[in-house]
Amino acid sequence: MVFNHYLYVMLIYVYALSLLFYFSDLAEPSRRAKRMGAGLLTFVWVMQTGFLIYRLTTHRDMSTITLFEYLFLFSWLLITISLMMNRFFRVEFLVFFVNIIGFVLLAVNLFSRPSAEIGLQSWGQAIGLLYIHITLITCAYAILTIGAIFSGMYLFLHGKLKGRKWSASMRRMPSLESIERYVYRTALIGAPLLILSLAVAVASIIVEGKSALLLDWKVFSSFVGLGFYLVYLVRRNVLRHGGASTAKWNLASFAVLLFNLFLNSASQFHNWT
Amino acid sequence: MHIVVVGLNYKTSPVEVREKFTFAERELPQALRQLKQTNSIMECVIVATCNRTEIYAVVDRHQLCGHHIRTFMEQWFGLPREQFTSHLYMYEDDRAIEHLMRVTCGLDSMIIGETQILGQIRDAFLLAQQEKATGTLFNMLFKQAVTLAKRAHSETSIGEAAVSVSYAAVELGKRIFGQFHQKTVMIIGAGKMSELTAKHLYANGAEQVLVVNRTYDRAVQLADKFNGVPLSMEDAVRRLHEADIIISSTGSDGYVLRRAQVQEAMQRRSSRPLFMIDIAVPRDLDPNIADVEGVFLYDIDDLEGIVESNLELRRAEAAKIETMILIEMDAFRQWYKTLGVIPLIRSLQTKAAAIHEDTMESLTNKLPDLDERELKVIRKLTKSIVNQLLQDPILRVKEMAGDKHAAQSMDMFVKLFALEEPLAQAAAAERAAELEAAAELKRLKAQAQGNAGTAGLAAVTP
Numbered sequence: 001m002v003f004n005h006y007l008y009v010m011l012i013y014v015y016a017l018s019l020l021f022y023f024s025d026l027a028e029p030s031r032r033a034k035r036m037g038a039g040l041l042t043f044v045w046v047m048q049t050g051f052l053i054y055r056l057t058t059h060r061d062m063s064t065i066t067l068f069e070y071l072f073l074f075s076w077l078l079i080t081i082s083l084m085m086n087r088f089f090r091v092e093f094l095v096f097f098v099n100i101i102g103f104v105l106l107a108v109n110l111f112s113r114p115s116a117e118i119g120l121q122s123w124g125q126a127i128g129l130l131y132i133h134i135t136l137i138t139c140a141y142a143i144l145t146i147g148a149i150f151s152g153m154y155l156f157l158h159g160k161l162k163g164r165k166w167s168a169s170m171r172r173m174p175s176l177e178s179i180e181r182y183v184y185r186t187a188l189i190g191a192p193l194l195i196l197s198l199a200v201a202v203a204s205i206i207v208e209g210k211s212a213l214l215l216d217w218k219v220f221s222s223f224v225g226l227g228f229y230l231v232y233l234v235r236r237n238v239l240r241h242g243g244a245s246t247a248k249w250n251l252a253s254f255a256v257l258l259f260n261l262f263l264n265s266a267s268q269f270h271n272w273t
Numbered sequence: 274m275h276i277v278v279v280g281l282n283y284k285t286s287p288v289e290v291r292e293k294f295t296f297a298e299r300e301l302p303q304a305l306r307q308l309k310q311t312n313s314i315m316e317c318v319i320v321a322t323c324n325r326t327e328i329y330a331v332v333d334r335h336q337l338c339g340h341h342i343r344t345f346m347e348q349w350f351g352l353p354r355e356q357f358t359s360h361l362y363m364y365e366d367d368r369a370i371e372h373l374m375r376v377t378c379g380l381d382s383m384i385i386g387e388t389q390i391l392g393q394i395r396d397a398f399l400l401a402q403q404e405k406a407t408g409t410l411f412n413m414l415f416k417q418a419v420t421l422a423k424r425a426h427s428e429t430s431i432g433e434a435a436v437s438v439s440y441a442a443v444e445l446g447k448r449i450f451g452q453f454h455q456k457t458v459m460i461i462g463a464g465k466m467s468e469l470t471a472k473h474l475y476a477n478g479a480e481q482v483l484v485v486n487r488t489y490d491r492a493v494q495l496a497d498k499f500n501g502v503p504l505s506m507e508d509a510v511r512r513l514h515e516a517d518i519i520i521s522s523t524g525s526d527g528y529v530l531r532r533a534q535v536q537e538a539m540q541r542r543s544s545r546p547l548f549m550i551d552i553a554v555p556r557d558l559d560p561n562i563a564d565v566e567g568v569f570l571y572d573i574d575d576l577e578g579i580v581e582s583n584l585e586l587r588r589a590e591a592a593k594i595e596t597m598i599l600i601e602m603d604a605f606r607q608w609y610k611t612l613g614v615i616p617l618i619r620s621l622q623t624k625a626a627a628i629h630e631d632t633m634e635s636l637t638n639k640l641p642d643l644d645e646r647e648l649k650v651i652r653k654l655t656k657s658i659v660n661q662l663l664q665d666p667i668l669r670v671k672e673m674a675g676d677k678h679a680a681q682s683m684d685m686f687v688k689l690f691a692l693e694e695p696l697a698q699a700a701a702a703e704r705a706a707e708l709e710a711a712a713e714l715k716r717l718k719a720q721a722q723g724n725a726g727t728a729g730l731a732a733v734t735p
Contacts, residue, residue, distance in 0.1 A: 029430055161448060161569050166579045168586055171434070171444070175451030176546060240543040242567045 007047075008110050015044045015103050022096045026169070034092065038083075041099065045083060048076040065134070071109040077142040078102040085146075093173055097149045126204035133204060136197035140190050141257065144229070147186030148254035151247040154179045158244050180243040183250055184236060191229040198222055221260045228253035274315065275334070276410065278369040279342045279361055280327030283383055286360035294350055294357065296321040301397075304349060305406040312341045316408045318401040318415065320376075322393050324383055329373065331410045339363050370414065370605060374598045377422040379431070386431035386587045391422045409612065414605060421601045428597075431590035434583030439470040441579040442550050442571070443477060446518055449548050449569060453479040456517040461485045461509065461529055463495060464522025466552045471520055475499045483516060485509040487523070513538035519549045521557040529557040536565050550576070607675060614674045617686055618667050620695040625659050666690075 021037030024030060055069060082098040085091055157176055160167065173179070201222075205213050213219065232249045235241045241249075281294060296304055301319060308317045308328065316331035328345075332338035343354050343361070350357075364372050372381070377394045379386045398415040401407045407415070426432050435444040450456060458479045460471045463486055475482055482501030485508075486492035492503035504512065506529075513519075513534060523529055539547060544567060551558040551572045563570040633652055637643070643651070666686070673682035687693060 031428065157448070161445070162563075164571060164575045164578075166582050168434075168582075170448055173448075175447060176449045178451045236544075242544045243546070244566065 007051075011044060011047050012103075012107055012110060014040055014047075015099075015106060018044060019096065019099055019103055022092065022099070026092060026096060026172070029172070038086070041079065041083065041095075045076070045079045048072065048079065052076060068109055070134075070138075071105050074138055074142065075102040075106045075109070077138060078105075078145065081142060081146060089174065090172075091174060093153060093169075094146070094149060097152070098146060101145060101149075126207045129200050129204035129207065133197050133200040136193050136200060140193035140197055143186050143193065144190040144254055144257060147183055147190060148251055150179050150183045150186060151250040151254070154183060154243060154247040155251075158247070176243065180247070183247060187229055187232055187236075187250060187253075191226070191233060194226050194229065198226060218260070218263055221256070221263050225253065225256040225260050228256050274410065275332050275338070275366055276329070276369045276414070277332055277338055277342070277363060277365050278327055278329050278372055279339060279346075279363045280320070280325055281357070281360045281362070282325035282327070282381070285362055286357075290357065290360050291324070291326065293352060294326045294346070296326065301400055302404050305401055305404045307349070308342075308345055309404075309406045311345050313338050314341065316411045317406050318397055318411055320394060320397045322390065325376070325381075327376075329369070329411070331408065367602065367606075370602055371598060373414065374418050374421055374601060375595075377418040378425045378594050378598070379422070380591050380594060384436050385584070385591055386426075386436075388426055388432050391419065391426070394422075395419050410609075413608060417601060417605060421597060425594045425597055429590040429593050431587050431594065434586050436580055436583050436587065438466060438552070438573065438576045438580060439473050441576045441583070442470045442520070443473045445550075445569075445571060445576075445579070446474065446548055447477075449546050450517065453477050453518075455480050457481040457483065457515050459483040459485060459509065459513075459516035459519045460495065461506075461519065461521040461557065462523030462525075462553065463491050464552060467520040467522035467550075468495065468498075470550065470552070471499065474518060479518070483509070483512065510534055514541035517545065517547065519547070519558075520552065521550070522552040523557050525553070525557055526555060528559045530562065531559045532561040532565060535559075535562045535568060539565055539567055542567070552576075610674045610679065611671055613679070614670050614683060614686075616696060616699060617670060617683060617692060620692045620699055621663065621667070621690055623699075624690070624692065624695050625663055629656060629659050 018037045018040030021033045021040065025033040025037060052073065078098050079102055082095045082102075086095045153173060154176065157170060157173055157179065159165075160170055161176065174182070202214065202219075205211065205219075228249070232246060232253055235249060236246045281291060283291070296319060301321070304319055305317060308314060308319065308330070313332045313334060314330045315333055318329040320327040320329065328342055330338065330342060332341075343358065346352075346357070347354050373394075375381045377391055379388060379390050382390055394415070398407065398411070398419070402412065435441040446453065453474055456474075456479050458471055458474050458481070460467050460482065471479075471482060482496065482499035483504055484492045484496040484499070484501050485504045485506060486495065487506065489503060489505060492505075495501070496503040510530075513530075514537075519530075521529055535547070535549075547568045549558055549562065549568060549570045551570065554573060556572055558570060558572075560570070560572075562568055632655065633648075636651065637648065670683065670686050673679060673686075676682060687696065
């Protein structure tokens with residue numbers, strides 16, 4: 001247990017160090033700093049992967065998932081996607097910002113509430129559906145988080161170009177059209193995942209015969225969040241609204257999703273915060 | 274031996290002077306041969322570009338070497354030295370090495386960080402090497418300078434940022450669109466700058482170029498250069514929505530395009546961004562166009578601001594390269610100091626090898642019954658003893674070559690190992706080889722001249 005604790009602390013420090021190297025490279029381009037950052041981040045990912053495999057193989061009883069494990073998985077997912085994107089696209093800013101979020105989650109997770117549980121025991125028959133729901137919603141949140149970061153990057157670059165304020169950092173970002181495409185693609189992948197996740201969640205509620213829960217705030221706000229993303233897609237593809245306008249809407253949609261997270265405490269059944 | 278550089282460049286002389294000191298490419302081999310035969314010069318490289326003419330030389334003494342090089346220039350260009358001496362600069366040793374490295378890295382160029390000079394220096398060196406005008410020093414120095422320059426360009430961003438208005442426009446376009454495939458460029462007017470910008474965009478993959486001009490014939494003329502489509506101004510307004518990039522540079526007093534026209538075009542563009550560049554003074558494009566959503570409007574001041582910002586960046590990167598140059602200069606100095614010990618080490622190794630051979634021969638005579646395998650083992654082991662014994666002295670003498678009292682240390686080394694005679698023999702052998710090579714070259718030249726004379730005679734004789 002003590003050993004585990006020191007391992008986690010080491011993980012946080014190495015993660016922080018990798019982000020420092022990435023930041024250093026962004027501030028003053030340096031191949032060495034970038035390589036160090038990427039190397040350390042890969043090391044963090046390997047450690048996280050090892051931990052997850054260990055938990056999977058030892059934690060046979062999946063009727064309870066601790067919030068610690070859940071957020072650990074989410075952080076791992078963010079790192080995985082950022083590393084994959086960095087491999088194929090030159091998006092150092094994205095890697096940095098995604099991992100800031102991942103790091104904050106991991107640090108808060110480690111030092112604040114490792115023991116809270118996502119209790120699935122009361123969901124007898126629908127427990128399998130709930131695992132699918134949790135997996136899908138986690139993937140959706142991860143991808144839509146990246147979409148939100150891209151939206152932020154778009155608005156930053158758009159503001160700079162529109163305001164005719166040139167800086168060296170702009171050369172290191174993808175082009176405006178490329179970023180807009182990435183935002184769209186994350187929404188195109190994230191929204192269906194969200195739909196599937198909610199559909200499975202509704203199915204699990206119905207299977208358990210707890211249809212009254214469909215009137216819960218959590219369910220309502222989840223659908224509102226989904227609605228926002230669908231409106232984004234309509235505005236972009238059908239109404240052909242400009243990139244800045246759709247990027248703002250994408251950020252607003254993500255804000256609704258974040259608000260939806262905080263609604264866990266107001267929920268009758270989704271309250272494990 | 275000393276390294277010197279004598280030359281003139283765009284900083285020290287105007288083009289009217291520089292153009293009198295150009296070397297035509299076909300003349301360079303002859304120039305190198307003539308320069309090599311000049312008094313005091315042991316190695317030479319001539320760097321001749323549109324912005325500089327420089328003669329790099331290794332000389333045996335630095336008194337009068339400048340005079341000899343100026344004499345060569347007088348004879349070659351047929352101009353009295355009073356006409357060009359004031360434009361010449363001359364650097365020696367460390368300063369010359371530093372100058373070469375700065376030039377190769379592009380730090381001395383008109384556009385700081387340009388990469389063309391690297392290829393020019395490399396070509397100049399390779400030609401000199403081919404003409405056997407270079408030796409140990411320049412073979413090492415120029416290779417080091419070229420390698421350093423390649424490293425400087427790859428490890429810093431000195432060559433990345435655009436430092437001309439037209440390239441700044443291309444760089445901005447890349448920030449908006451990423452790449453120019455399937456993009457349409459519209460040029461309004463016939464300004465040189467807009468033509469150059471369109472040329473860069475077309476070279477970077479722009480698919481279609483629409484050329485608009487008050488005079489249709491002029492539009493046709495310009496459109497031909499890009500396989501483009503000439504348009505009148507009325508057609509241009511009608512087809513404004515097709516353009517992704519609009520470059521305007523007319524001589525018009527008023528605005529050529531107004532906000533309302535662009536707004537209407539944007540409604541037909543389905544949210545695709547529009548990049549507009551106004552290079553004209555007074556401006557062609559209504560500044561209120563910048564408020565239209567999806568439009569990015571830049572004028573000449575904005576582009577020049579980007580160029581200035583990029584130049585600042587290049588200067589900052591240049592500071593990093595200066596540090597790399599200092600490190601390389603130090604490495605060259607260290608290598609140069611070890612040059613003197615190489616003949617000593619070679620002599621010692623030759624002497625040791627000779628003693629080893631004599632000993633093995635003596636062993637074979639005294640023990641004739643030894644078989645092949647046994648002889649092989651003994652030879653290998655005795656060779657190992659010799660190498661191990663020599664290892665430390667060789668390492669130590671290399672270290673001592675960099676010391677203050679290097680000369681005394683090397684003298685002591687020669688005395689300790691009794692290398693006076695082997696060294697003298699080696700020097701004599703080298704001199705004989707040089708004389709033989711010079712004689713052979715003379716013979717081949719005479720033969721070539723004889724053949725040319727015979728061919729000329731054959732051409733004349735029916």
